[in-house]
Amino acid sequence: MKSTSAWSLTDEQRQIVELCRDFAAKEIRPRGREVDEADIVTPVDLFAKAAKVGITDFMLPDEYGGGGFTDVFTQCLVQEELCWGDPGIGNLVCSNGFFADPILALGTEEQKRAWLTPLAGPDTPMTALATTEPDSGSDAASIVTTARRVDGGYRINGQKAWISNAGAAELYVVFAKTDRTKRSAGVTAFLLRKDSEGLSFGQPMRKMGQRAIVCREMFFDDVFVPEEQRLGDEGQGFYGLMTTFDISRVVLGSAALGAARAAYEYALEYARTRKQFGVPIIEHQAVAFRLADMATRIESARLLVHHAARVIDSGERATGLAAMAKLTATESAMFVTWAAVQTLGGWGYSREHPVEQWMRDVKLEEIEEGTSDIMRLVISRNLTP
Structure with missing residues (x-):
């Protein structure tokens, strides 16, 4: 079941999709378990x-050495193929795109060249985006990590949690409050290097799924950040973060679809070869109908994800639509992976088959970058006549 799109692809898009499909099949899928x-x-x-x-680096602008596929639609095509191989590994190898988004949204030309150019080429460092805190997840405006202005820059104090690639990454975008009396208007973004004095990391956090991406806590003990490493003006960080979320939520929807597609294909092949009562189980109506539901949810969710990507690429703000895309795709993927486990019966619950892993992996997509409950809240606040 290859990924499909209602929109025609350019030759360049077909090439990058084929490259990622081949890489997922030959390099990622064999290493997933x-x-x-x-x-x-x-x-x-x-x-x-x-x-x-x-x-x-395919998603970085070509003026900084990247592949030039800066549109969200192409990023969705790529993310689905890579996460078909394995959701955690697929998200890992594209993680520099999440780091780049707030720099592209808020950074000066000098910052873009200094912090994005090193990401291009075969020797790219890993990067990370540090937002979540122990008491602040989906409500990013409530972060309490502070950035206090001092001579020549800022001193950051506080703690982050569940930061993907923390410790492994060399470069970070960190969000902190420059004005604690304000909520979103007090959030500012900063660029930081791993070797910054006063920055330390906790032990790897033990996770249910997507274990290819290691998460740690980050601790800031009077970490000095030069003023030239502030992204945008004070108080602009939340805008940069929300712009990043509009993109990342749609792309993560595609990541979930990649895992869903993998689970559907696996369940379909199993249903065609596994026999019960003397016939392949796909001939049992309940199984056939379940597979039909799986295929339908994947295709309908993909239409919404690609539509949201196209709207963002047109230059329109699509906060509500991005939330709809993430909500629909991730909950559809959760259903599809559950249905795959159900189709395999006891074997689906066993580690003899990968569907149980994909079910655990997909659960994260319903949580990160805003839980399903938060997505419904965002949608309700962005309803149009």
């Missing part, structure tokens, strides 16, 4: 291989 069962280890070798073929 191994990485899932490893003792919290980031597969840096796979990240390096992806960098060598241009997957880690």
Whole structure:
């Protein structure tokens, strides 16, 4: 079941999709179970291989050495193919795009060249986006990490939690409050390097799924950040973050669809070959109808995701539509992976087959970048006549 689109693709888009489809099949899928069962280890070798073929920087503008596929639609096509191989690894090898988005939204030309150009090419460092805190997840405006103005820059104090690639990443975008009396208007973004004095990391956090991406806490003890490493003006960080979320929520919807497609294909093949009562189980009406529901949800969710991507690419603000895309795609993927486990019966519950892992992996997509409950809240606040 190849990914489909209601929109025609350019030759360049077909080429990048085929490249990622091949990489997912040959490099990512064979390593998925191994990485899932490893003792919290980031597969840096796979990240390096992806960098060598241009997957880690395909989404960066060509003026900074990237592949030039800056449109959200192409990013969705790529993300689905890579996450078909394995959701955690697929999200890992594209993680530099999430770091780049707030820099592209808020950064000066000098900052873009200094912080994005090193991401291009085969020797790219890993990067991270530091927003979530122990008491602040989907409500990013309530963060309490502070950035206090001092001579020549700022001193950051506080704590972040559940930061993907923390410790492994060399470069960070960090969100902190420059004015604690304000909510969103007090949030400012900063660029930070791993070796900054006063910055430390917690132990890897033990996760249910997507174990290819290691998460840690980050601790800021009077970390000095030069003024030239502030992104945008004071108080503009929340705008940059929300702009990033509009994009990342749609792309993560595609990541969920990649895993859903993998689970559907696996369940379909199993249903065609597994026999019960003397016939393949696909001939049992309940199984056939379940597979029909799986295929329908994947295709309908993809239409919404691609539509949201196209709207963003047209230059329109699409906060509500992006939330709809993420909500629909991730909840559809949760259903599809559950249905795959159900189709395999007891074997689906076993680690003999990958569907149980994909079900655990997809659960994260219903939580990160805003839970399903938050997505419904965002949609309700952005309803149009």
